[in-house]
Amino acid sequence: MEERIDSVEGIRQWTGSIPLHYEYTAGVAGERFLRGLAQGKIQAGYCANCKEASLPLRIYCIKCYGGVERSVLVRSAGKVAALTKTQFGQGGERLGEPVAFAYITFEGVTGGLVHRVADGVRVGSSVRPRFKPKRKRTGSILDIEFFERDLRPRTS
Amino acid sequence: MEKAGRSTIVLLKTGRVEIIGVGYEGFRPVVSDLSTRELMFQAASKAYDDASVNPRRDVGSFICCTEDLWEGWSITDEMVPDQIGAAGRPLCTIPADAVTGLGTAVMHILSGLAEVVVLEAHSKAADVLDKNAVEVMAQEPSLLRPLGATSDTLAGLEMDAFLRTSGFSLKDVNRAVVRGKASALRNPRASYGGKFSEADVESSEILSSPLRVADKAEFAEAGIVLVLASEAWAKKNKRDSVGIDGVAWNSSLPWIEGGEMSVSGYAQRSYSDAVRRAGFKGDLEDFDILELDDTYSYKLLQHLLSLAGTKAAARRILSGKRTALNPSGGSLGVGNLVEASALHRLLECALQLRGEAGSIQVKGAKKALVQSWRGIPTGTGGVAILSR
Numbered sequence: 448m449e450e451r452i453d454s455v456e457g458i459r460q461w462t463g464s465i466p467l468h469y470e471y472t473a474g475v476a477g478e479r480f481l482r483g484l485a486q487g488k489i490q491a492g493y494c495a496n497c498k499e500a501s502l503p504l505r506i507y508c509i510k511c512y513g514g515v516e517r518s519v520l521v522r523s524a525g526k527v528a529a530l531t532k533t534q535f536g537q538g539g540e541r542l543g544e545p546v547a548f549a550y551i552t553f554e555g556v557t558g559g560l561v562h563r564v565a566d567g568v569r570v571g572s573s574v575r576p577r578f579k580p581k582r583k584r585t586g587s588i589l590d591i592e593f594f595e596r597d598l599r600p601r602t603s
Numbered sequence: 604m605e606k607a608g609r610s611t612i613v614l615l616k617t618g619r620v621e622i623i624g625v626g627y628e629g630f631r632p633v634v635s636d637l638s639t640r641e642l643m644f645q646a647a648s649k650a651y652d653d654a655s656v657n658p659r660r661d662v663g664s665f666i667c668c669t670e671d672l673w674e675g676w677s678i679t680d681e682m683v684p685d686q687i688g689a690a691g692r693p694l695c696t697i698p699a700d701a702v703t704g705l706g707t708a709v710m711h712i713l714s715g716l717a718e719v720v721v722l723e724a725h726s727k728a729a730d731v732l733d734k735n736a737v738e739v740m741a742q743e744p745s746l747l748r749p750l751g752a753t754s755d756t757l758a759g760l761e762m763d764a765f766l767r768t769s770g771f772s773l774k775d776v777n778r779a780v781v782r783g784k785a786s787a788l789r790n791p792r793a794s795y796g797g798k799f800s801e802a803d804v805e806s807s808e809i810l811s812s813p814l815r816v817a818d819k820a821e822f823a824e825a826g827i828v829l830v831l832a833s834e835a836w837a838k839k840n841k842r843d844s845v846g847i848d849g850v851a852w853n854s855s856l857p858w859i860e861g862g863e864m865s866v867s868g869y870a871q872r873s874y875s876d877a878v879r880r881a882g883f884k885g886d887l888e889d890f891d892i893l894e895l896d897d898t899y900s901y902k903l904l905q906h907l908l909s910l911a912g913t914k915a916a917a918r919r920i921l922s923g924k925r926t927a928l929n930p931s932g933g934s935l936g937v938g939n940l941v942e943a944s945a946l947h948r949l950l951e952c953a954l955q956l957r958g959e960a961g962s963i964q965v966k967g968a969k970k971a972l973v974q975s976w977r978g979i980p981t982g983t984g985g986v987a988i989l990s991r
């Protein structure tokens with residue numbers, strides 16, 4: 448019996464998908480950084496040759512290509528270098544409330560981190576990470592819930 | 604930090620490579636009647652006809668700029684040869700933009716590997732139902748992707764920083780959109796031309812502040828092919844041609860990893876290297892035509908500032924008195940052709956220099972520059988200098 452085609456759509460296209468899942472190896476530097484987050488710490492790599500700390504943590508220096516063995520604790524407050532409020536999620540869905548993201552830099556550290564920020568944060572704001580409660584941390588960038596304004600009095 | 608960027612590839616030590624033929628098909632939001640392979644076949648056939656070459660006999664090397672995730676097909680390079688006449692012939696695919704592809708073609712010719720090389724790129728973006736997913740897959744998987752940011756989030760951040768640090772304002776950005784859309788009205792290859800006012804741009808929906816819908820090039824579909832040959836081959840076989848004077852490409856540190864935000868290191872270095880190789884002594888304003896990447900409106904200004912060197916020089920070019928900036932309408936007007944975007948810019952310049960650009964023809968155009976960018980979240984792009 449012949450099948451009857453009653454719509455041109457059916458013959459003009461077909462749909463398919465690529466169901467792919469990954470388990471990315473964190474690596475030496477990645478593991479060190481993520482373990483640090485689980486302990487409520489942000490760590491930068493330190494190149495002894497360039498005498499420079501940088502984020503994200505890597506096992507090599509992108510300037511001199513030397514090995515980076517040391518990591519240093521980022522103690523300084525972050526500073527918001529750029530700010531955006533996103534209206535759509537990664538699946539293209541409209542978000543109920545816009546989500547604020549910032550690019551955050553740290554004094555004495557090259558590079559920085561992109562992360563979510565709390566309401567009221569402005570460009571130039573001094574910010575600090577709000578970590579999840581310790582028992583809820585998994586060694587993920589999401590162990591930092593967001594960055595919020597650092598209202599601590601300046602020590603210097 | 605920018606000085607620590609990755610190495611720059613510089614070509615054209617000797618001789619020159621010529622564009623001897625161009626062909627294209629599509630240039631619509633959706634090419635619903637042709638499959639990807641048929642689109643490539645149509646574009647290639649036209650280019651071979653234009654160049655008067657037989658791909659089964661005359662072409663020594665074929666290069667396709669293509670990327671598996673945009674194809675929806677892994678190891679897609681295996682599916683490329685037949686439709687461009689390259690079955691059983693040397694072919695390589697490059698997951699990069701077409702300026703890098705052009706550099707590879709030039710290397711194949713100048714090294715003596717081939718006398719005639721075909722360069723192909725295409726967009727079948729409408730076939731990709733999850734464009735967001737493809738873009739998000741480009742984010743670093745452990746520190747960035749889990750945050751829930753999109754490409755537009757990253758563009759919004761960069762745009763915010765650009766407007767704060769470059770001296771350009773939102774008004775300048777609005778004008779860039781208006782001008783791209785207006786130029787595109789006269790370009791038969793443009794899908795998104797229109798008469799927009801600055802107020803229209805201003806009121807466009809926010810994607811990720813300050814980035815708006817109007818700031819982002821919408822996707823389009825096309826197949827594009829260039830046929831290239833050594834100068835000697837073109838002369839011997841009496842082919843009319845456009846010369847490639849210099850090409851360079853470069854990767855700088857993306858701003859999300861500490862790179863600069865007001866200028867693009869990849870564009871600056873590609874430009875200075877391409878200019879040096881071309882032996883070009885003038886300024887950016889001495890080019891008759893600039894086709895610069897404008898995948899996002901603010902990126903056009905950022906790329907222009909990066910190449911012009913100063914804001915004053917960039918503003919003079921924006922005034923449009925001497926140099927034609929994106930006469931094609933750019934990606935904002937023509938559409939985002941993903942991996943084919945750079946080849947589109949090369950095509951527009953080749954047509955202009957041949958005097959075949961029709962209603963968008965820049966009178967007496969002799970020298971043109973193409974600048975490409977690989978898109979968010981990369982700090983990769985290139986520059987090619989063409990002349991006739």
Ligand SMILES: [Zn+2]
Nearest residue numbers: 494497508511
């Ligand atoms: Zn170093």
